[in-house]
Amino acid sequence: MERRVSDECSTVAFYGIEPPPEALASVYRRVLGWFETCGRSADAASVSGQGYSRKMGSFRRVESKLRTIGFERVTAFSLISLLPNANSPLDDYAIEVSISLSKGYFLVSARKSIFDLSDIMLSFTISVLDVLNSGYGIGYIRENRLGPTFYATGLSQGLGLSDREYLESLNISFWNEAMALRIWERGMLRDVYPWNFLTKPQLSQSIEGLPLEQWIERMPGRGTLSPIGDGMVLWSVEDADIPSVRRTLWQAGGIYNWSKHVEGAEGHPYAGNVQDLWL
16 A cells, blocks of 8 residues: 655756757656656656647557657657546646756656655656756755646746735746746856756856855855766755755845846836845
């Protein structure tokens, strides 16, 4: 009998991906292989591209169509392993892996009771980095009711109507503009997370007069850096240290601020309140 399913999900997302066209089929096969290694099956899937409906359906049906049409015109896909007695693939997934060439993201999300932010999830995500050519990534824990996969792609779910929750919802939604601007290429982060996958632009940004890489290594309590290949470094930060590290990076201008970086956003009624989320 499977243990109680967690309401929290472990999620890893990479941005700015630019895989070669032929790599999509390779990523697809690697995902299916990982599911099999984990003792999971692909139960539901969706595919976008010419000749595909984009609708979530049974894996067998989608797989059959892929075998017939092929990957040549595929621009995105999602593969989902469902929980027992699932009603909705979007809500009742055990594991979800999605990639979008048009939006430039790749994400992996799993119930925390199945995979925490652990070596198993890290080893799989690293295994596809060689074809993703990503510029930035994050890893975090988020309640399923708050849409951890939606959060990754700049969509808000499950937040209330209080001023703070509305502000948080705005902050999530404006990540769409950040993805379009490729803000990580300017060295800025979305936030500070337990896992932060950094490349040269972020590691070189100035924090308190030092490149971020040196700032992290200067004192305890600022996390640890671990090279993971392809020019990317994993910056791991303990939960207890995140608030102080976040505060410093925000004050130094190292965290994305939609009220400053999105054209016309300075006139938004909540633009002056953005710092309330960070300080």
